[in-house]
Amino acid sequence: MGFVMSETQQMAAISQAQENPLLKAWQTPFETPPFAEIVPEHFLPAFEQAFADHAAEISAITHDPAAPDFANTITALERSGKLLSRVSAVFYDLVSAHSNPALLEIDKDVSPRMARHWNPIMMNAVLFGRVAMLHEIRATLGLTTEQQRLLERTYTRFHRAGAGLDDAAKTRMAEINERLAQLGTSFSHHLLGDEQDWFMELGEDDRAGLSDSFMAAAHAAAEARGMAGKAIVTLSRSSVEPFLKSSDRRDLREKVFTAFTTRGDNGNDNDNNAVIVEILALREESAKLLGFPTFAAYRLEDSMAKTPEAVRGLLERVWKPARARALADRDALQALISEEGGNFALAPWDWRYYAEKLRQIRANFDDAAIKPYLVLDHMIDAAFDCASRLFGVTFAERRDIPVWHPDVRVWEVRGRDGAHKALFYGDYFARPSKRSGAWMTSLRDQQKLDGKIAPLIINVCNFARGAEGEPSLLSPDDARTLFHEFGHGLHGMLSDVTYPSLSGTSVFTDFVELPSQLYEHWQEQPRVLRQFARHYQTGEPLPDDLLKRFIAARKFNQGFATVEFVSSALIDLEFHTQPADASRDVRAFERAELEKIGMPAEIALRHRPTQFGHIFSGDHYAAGYYSYMWSEVMDADAFGAFEEAGDIFDPATASRLHDDIYSSGGSRDPEEAYVAFRGRDPEPDALLRRRGLLETPEAA
Numbered sequence: 001m002g003f004v005m006s007e008t009q010q011m012a013a014i015s016q017a018q019e020n021p022l023l024k025a026w027q028t029p030f031e032t033p034p035f036a037e038i039v040p041e042h043f044l045p046a047f048e049q050a051f052a053d054h055a056a057e058i059s060a061i062t063h064d065p066a067a068p069d070f071a072n073t074i075t076a077l078e079r080s081g082k083l084l085s086r087v088s089a090v091f092y093d094l095v096s097a098h099s100n101p102a103l104l105e106i107d108k109d110v111s112p113r114m115a116r117h118w119n120p121i122m123m124n125a126v127l128f129g130r131v132a133m134l135h136e137i138r139a140t141l142g143l144t145t146e147q148q149r150l151l152e153r154t155y156t157r158f159h160r161a162g163a164g165l166d167d168a169a170k171t172r173m174a175e176i177n178e179r180l181a182q183l184g185t186s187f188s189h190h191l192l193g194d195e196q197d198w199f200m201e202l203g204e205d206d207r208a209g210l211s212d213s214f215m216a217a218a219h220a221a222a223e224a225r226g227m228a229g230k231a232i233v234t235l236s237r238s239s240v241e242p243f244l245k246s247s248d249r250r251d252l253r254e255k256v257f258t259a260f261t262t263r264g265d266n267g268n269d270n271d272n273n274a275v276i277v278e279i280l281a282l283r284e285e286s287a288k289l290l291g292f293p294t295f296a297a298y299r300l301e302d303s304m305a306k307t308p309e310a311v312r313g314l315l316e317r318v319w320k321p322a323r324a325r326a327l328a329d330r331d332a333l334q335a336l337i338s339e340e341g342g343n344f345a346l347a348p349w350d351w352r353y354y355a356e357k358l359r360q361i362r363a364n365f366d367d368a369a370i371k372p373y374l375v376l377d378h379m380i381d382a383a384f385d386c387a388s389r390l391f392g393v394t395f396a397e398r399r400d401i402p403v404w405h406p407d408v409r410v411w412e413v414r415g416r417d418g419a420h421k422a423l424f425y426g427d428y429f430a431r432p433s434k435r436s437g438a439w440m441t442s443l444r445d446q447q448k449l450d451g452k453i454a455p456l457i458i459n460v461c462n463f464a465r466g467a468e469g470e471p472s473l474l475s476p477d478d479a480r481t482l483f484h485e486f487g488h489g490l491h492g493m494l495s496d497v498t499y500p501s502l503s504g505t506s507v508f509t510d511f512v513e514l515p516s517q518l519y520e521h522w523q524e525q526p527r528v529l530r531q532f533a534r535h536y537q538t539g540e541p542l543p544d545d546l547l548k549r550f551i552a553a554r555k556f557n558q559g560f561a562t563v564e565f566v567s568s569a570l571i572d573l574e575f576h577t578q579p580a581d582a583s584r585d586v587r588a589f590e591r592a593e594l595e596k597i598g599m600p601a602e603i604a605l606r607h608r609p610t611q612f613g614h615i616f617s618g619d620h621y622a623a624g625y626y627s628y629m630w631s632e633v634m635d636a637d638a639f640g641a642f643e644e645a646g647d648i649f650d651p652a653t654a655s656r657l658h659d660d661i662y663s664s665g666g667s668r669d670p671e672e673a674y675v676a677f678r679g680r681d682p683e684p685d686a687l688l689r690r691r692g693l694l695e696t697p698e699a700a
């Protein structure tokens with residue numbers, strides 16, 4: 001399906017437009033997308049119309065005969081592209097959470113077309129001239145703080161996209177952007193392909209060590225793939241990790257681990273090695289066109305960290321104690337193997353399994369013991385309840401809102417004053433049409449440029465369903481993920497800004513994980529667990545003794561977790577700071593870098609390059625994977641404000657948190673916002689302390 005339409009096709013498109021729900025006003029409650037009426041065939045004509053509308057709006061701004069002012073240029077830009085935002089939001093929600101071959105095919109067409117649409121806008125010299133002129137005289141314009149920030153961000157966006165380049169450079173830049181868009185789409189489709197192609201059936205003899213809840217999920221996964229009655233392991237992280245943790249079968253652990261870590265690296269049609277080489281070369285070329293020595297230097301200029309050196313500084317500070325802890329843990333795991341009479345060296349597919357055993361010995365705690373207390377619905381209630389205590393919002397389920405899949409639930413969110421504030425969509429269960437991972441996104445962002453627009457916020461997870469007739473039970477990691485994504489959700493729902501491009505999560509990548517990671521802290525508070533962690537059969541609250549061990553166990557295996565994360569973040573940084581030529585052989589580059597940092601051989605990268613969607617499916621986290629840790633420095637430090645106040649729901653602290661962090665979106669400089677909340681800069685030791693990495697390994 002191309003985008004050049006014949007006249008007959010155009011006529012067909014026009015008549016279809018009258019029927020195309022994406023192009024009509026939505027008559028649903030809160031004007032939400034009418035998902036039941038939308039079919040894949042609606043998207044191409046809707047995108048076509050949206051591109052045309054947006055181009056016309058931009059042209060009107062560019063050719064406005066009046067001298068540029070804030071209203072006719074900056075505000076007008078904020079008002080443009082409404083249809084495009086609306087169509088894109090619905091489309092990308094479906095592509096990620098409920099795709100099918102038709103949608104994936106359209107995605108292949110749309111992604112380069114999107115780049116082709118945005119390139120001439122972001123590199124429009126006349127338009128940039130208007131923005132630059134206003135930026136030049138910004139001090140004289142009498143702008144509010146939010147308007148100043150908006151002008152600054154708009155100017156920076158154009159400048160960094162290459163609006164100031166000469167024509168030859170712009171042409172090349174446009175080609176690069178379009179190709180990068182295609183490559184990013186190929187990368188994620190390849191990954192999805194390798195994940196969808198593989199499964200391992202569990203025969204009766206293959207189930208030793210696996211819990212009932214794991215088997216329930218394995219049966220559900222088989223059923224979803226049309227193999228009812230069978231049980232399978234799939235390559236989604238929520239299937240692989242519990243399998244590696246609990247399967248007694250070393251040979252099967254190796255098989256699953258190998259399949260998981262070679263996704264995108266199998267020499268088949270889904271191989272991502274060549275895609276990576278081309279992406280890195282193009283990113284380097286674009287950075288150089290813009291006057292930066294490397295892509296990382298370009299990317300980090302527009303972040304809190306500012307430079308590759310600052311990022312490396314943080315990662316190395318964490319790497320050393322984490323590696324030391326991991327090596328000490330490795331020796332303890334090897335000793336455990338020997339004690340059990342095992343005559344083999346600990347391998348990467350053994351780590352989670354023996355770490356779980358060691359945890360049961362040291363902390364007398366295993367995930368399976370707490371799972372019956374972590375009922376999905378109760379954990380959702382817990383996430384809502386914490387938000388009510390902190391920010392005064394309330395949640396009421398609605399059953400009249402159209403959704404994209406019957407599993408999706410919707411809640412209406414009201415503010416302290418009782419007024420409608422947002423809708424929250426929760427899509428919690430894994431299914432083959434959903435990509436792996438967990439994420440927050442929106443169908444509509446908050447703004448009040450022309451009247452109050454309430455946001456439509458989505459959380460998508462990949463939790464396993466409960467067994468027949470039983471509730472879904474979460475692992476401790478799942479429960480943490482639920483709170484994490486809900487923290488992002490609150491950032492979207494509590495947003496209170498005027499301009500759409502500053503709304504909610506429209507902040508620096510190394511700031512965006514603060515609201516989400518900070519929210520995780522409440523999930524592990526005794527007060528919250530005592531109230532909401534109740535046994536799914538008996539309703540008994542989590543016994544105190546188990547609760548204490550659960551909290552203590554949180555620090556367990558943090559050497560491993562930190563090493564697998566930081567090594568991935570360092571590889572990301574190296575890919576984007578070294579000359580692209582250095583990584584022409586991706587596997588050799590990966591090996592050399594791991595050797596350089598002294599990566600323990602028994603631990604694998606959290607994301608090997610060919611499956612590192614964060615940095616190759618698009619450029620959002622490229623040279624930016626460190627962001628999670630940068631944000632963690634802040635979240636560990638920020639939660640300290642509640643601890644110091646002696647109340648995890650302290651009203652004064654919560655009120656500052658709302659005003660300075662959760663509701664202010666991108667309307668303020670993030671450093672300034674953090675200092676306003678905390679009264680000082682973040683203090684990095686809080687992170688090491690939380691991960692238990694300040695204690696000596698022997699004391700663990």
Ligand SMILES: [Zn+2]
Nearest residue numbers: 484488513516
């Ligand atoms: Zn996140």
